[in-house]
Amino acid sequence: AHIVTLPGDGVGPEVTAAAVAVLKAVAARYEHVFDFDEQLIGGAAIDACGEPLRAASLVACRCADAVLLGAVGGPKWSDPNAPVRPEQGLLALRAALGVYANLRPLQVHPALANLSPLKNERLHDVDVLFVRELTGGMYFGTRTRSDDAATDECKYTVTEIERVVRRAFELARGRRRQLTSVDKANVLETSRLWRSTVQRIAADYPDVRVEHQLVDSMAMLLLTRPASYDVVVTENLFGDILTDEAAALAGSLGLLPSASLGDGRRGLYEPIHGSAPDIAGQGVANPVGAILSAALLLRHSLGLEAEAEAVEAAVDTVLRDGPHSRDLGGSAGTAAVLAAILAALD
Amino acid sequence: AHIVTLPGDGVGPEVTAAAVAVLKAVAARYEHVFDFDEQLIGGAAIDACGEPLRAASLVACRCADAVLLGAVGGPKWSDPNAPVRPEQGLLALRAALGVYANLRPLQVHPALANLSPLKNERLHDVDVLFVRELTGGMYFGTRTRSDDAATDECKYTVTEIERVVRRAFELARGRRRQLTSVDKANVLETSRLWRSTVQRIAADYPDVRVEHQLVDSMAMLLLTRPASYDVVVTENLFGDILTDEAAALAGSLGLLPSASLGDGRRGLYEPIHGSAPDIAGQGVANPVGAILSAALLLRHSLGLEAEAEAVEAAVDTVLRDGPHSRDLGGSAGTAAVLAAILAALD
Ligand SMILES: CC(C)[C@H](C(=O)O)[C@@H](O)C(=O)O
Ligand SMILES: CC(C)[C@H](C(=O)O)[C@@H](O)C(=O)O
Numbered sequence: 001a002h003i004v005t006l007p008g009d010g011v012g013p014e015v016t017a018a019a020v021a022v023l024k025a026v027a028a029r030y031e032h033v034f035d036f037d038e039q040l041i042g043g044a045a046i047d048a049c050g051e052p053l054r055a056a057s058l059v060a061c062r063c064a065d066a067v068l069l070g071a072v073g074g075p076k077w078s079d080p081n082a083p084v085r086p087e088q089g090l091l092a093l094r095a096a097l098g099v100y101a102n103l104r105p106l107q108v109h110p111a112l113a114n115l116s117p118l119k120n121e122r123l124h125d126v127d128v129l130f131v132r133e134l135t136g137g138m139y140f141g142t143r144t145r146s147d148d149a150a151t152d153e154c155k156y157t158v159t160e161i162e163r164v165v166r167r168a169f170e171l172a173r174g175r176r177r178q179l180t181s182v183d184k185a186n187v188l189e190t191s192r193l194w195r196s197t198v199q200r201i202a203a204d205y206p207d208v209r210v211e212h213q214l215v216d217s218m219a220m221l222l223l224t225r226p227a228s229y230d231v232v233v234t235e236n237l238f239g240d241i242l243t244d245e246a247a248a249l250a251g252s253l254g255l256l257p258s259a260s261l262g263d264g265r266r267g268l269y270e271p272i273h274g275s276a277p278d279i280a281g282q283g284v285a286n287p288v289g290a291i292l293s294a295a296l297l298l299r300h301s302l303g304l305e306a307e308a309e310a311v312e313a314a315v316d317t318v319l320r321d322g323p324h325s326r327d328l329g330g331s332a333g334t335a336a337v338l339a340a341i342l343a344a345l346d
Numbered sequence: 347a348h349i350v351t352l353p354g355d356g357v358g359p360e361v362t363a364a365a366v367a368v369l370k371a372v373a374a375r376y377e378h379v380f381d382f383d384e385q386l387i388g389g390a391a392i393d394a395c396g397e398p399l400r401a402a403s404l405v406a407c408r409c410a411d412a413v414l415l416g417a418v419g420g421p422k423w424s425d426p427n428a429p430v431r432p433e434q435g436l437l438a439l440r441a442a443l444g445v446y447a448n449l450r451p452l453q454v455h456p457a458l459a460n461l462s463p464l465k466n467e468r469l470h471d472v473d474v475l476f477v478r479e480l481t482g483g484m485y486f487g488t489r490t491r492s493d494d495a496a497t498d499e500c501k502y503t504v505t506e507i508e509r510v511v512r513r514a515f516e517l518a519r520g521r522r523r524q525l526t527s528v529d530k531a532n533v534l535e536t537s538r539l540w541r542s543t544v545q546r547i548a549a550d551y552p553d554v555r556v557e558h559q560l561v562d563s564m565a566m567l568l569l570t571r572p573a574s575y576d577v578v579v580t581e582n583l584f585g586d587i588l589t590d591e592a593a594a595l596a597g598s599l600g601l602l603p604s605a606s607l608g609d610g611r612r613g614l615y616e617p618i619h620g621s622a623p624d625i626a627g628q629g630v631a632n633p634v635g636a637i638l639s640a641a642l643l644l645r646h647s648l649g650l651e652a653e654a655e656a657v658e659a660a661v662d663t664v665l666r667d668g669p670h671s672r673d674l675g676g677s678a679g680t681a682a683v684l685a686a687i688l689a690a691l692d
Binding site: 185192 | 433494586588591599
């Protein structure tokens, strides 16, 4: 299998290296051949060649079986008036790969429930799969800017809504058969199109219970009854906000993986944390989000379910027994956490 | 003073009646003359006359010193394909009154900290004033809808951003001199205009500390360090989502008031909870959000600071000593809570 890595900015290179080490260990143990091709993205690419993702890097990603990304962005490239920004590389990549469904699973590890800001006694029952639309909406709409005004357009076609919603229904079928669709249908036209599309598709899935929530209510419900959700599907921007909110419940953003999928098997995998410039280069970043993203890569792009489960089990052991990185209240560095996960994998 | 009331839908009429009773008690005790004019809005107006806010009602609001609103909306009027919706009345009202700054104060009452989903030990230190832009953005942009696609436009002018941001800076000056501006400047053009406008205006307020957060990070930070925010200013849609999320921290949405202000004194006051159709008409709704909105009305539109504080103190006493409504874990109905607040006011 051919894997392109895009370490990116901040802690991206550190956590990506850890995930690659785990993939190499899996290859050795299960006798697979994985080859890795590292490419630049984000601020690192801007610094090296003036653009956040070169055409050649994009071609490399399109030819790969899977792409593993670290993180992009940082204060160095955040001037609101800058002509080019790290995030453009990531958005161009998502669009070019056609990965319209961003899967963000959320569970609260029993050993880490004390780190969650929530006191909900049912925290260990929290098991939500967010499905965020990733290649449409305000992220990809027409923008304008003049001296005294700016606009961003949110556009959705029925086709764009339908494919991600069908994916969410299929995923719900493999889980607790419950789907929550989030929109702002009392105000937005795109949300009304979203809602009526979900209502129409629901007829094809009579075995899945469907509920609609407004995004503002959902922001509240995630805190008051997180354990009552199974699959949550929503558009790009709402998904960005709600999944970060939900991620806080896990105790640390550093723990959570994501998989971005299109129609084929090829996928883009990234931890949901950002580039964390404040701790970059210190060897203290939590590699778990990136390593669990590699597990999702094994599962969804390479079809290696047993290997994916082995990685997840190894992570589980280390989250239970330690060593723990700083964000989890421990003092272990990235290397020590990685070493423990590799040992548990053996 | 001339006050228009718009009870609206669901529990709106019940909580508005309670707030009016408190205003009448204040008038009697402090020897003011308040007269009240009740008008229809939302689903109630659609049912009565086919439109969510009649022109005559809008004129009445524009001629009033202040407008007190209950809530609008409900399942009866929520079909995504309905030609007319309750929320249109509220949006038209906000626009017509020019109330561009929506103030949503958040504190966690010490007696109710156990109801908060957060276990943060500094919960009693939480004291945030959200300033949400209320008359621009996606709520008021051009929309299109065809059979196979829909669009919503988010537009902001510098003037729209500047006036609400200046209001937020002024409010920060009267508090802890700290302003957090929330945007999505790494993706949206309107957010980049927002951020550079905040940066420019900040030069006029060197005594206020300014920080910028991305909306996804902020959704997380509100949970992990809520006590570190003072004034938070953001655009309309982000404000809708973040203030509902933050409201969950208070233990019940039923507790929180809001004031929507423009350039003059006239304002629109509403509890931040919705129409709660599931408990409507049962006499069990918590009237505190509406009553505290009436206190904000006394303060901001009528300039009656002592009277506002008296109402807030009475509410405080009842939140401490009870009786408590169902959402607070008690069994008192709307009437019993109101009676206790009126007694505490005496
Ligand atoms: C870096 C940024 C463009 C990105 C997004 O908003 O999609 C990030 O926040 C994410 O959630 O993956
Ligand atoms: C009823 C709805 C249109 C409204 C909004 O989204 O502004 C409500 O959620 C609010 O926050 O006041």
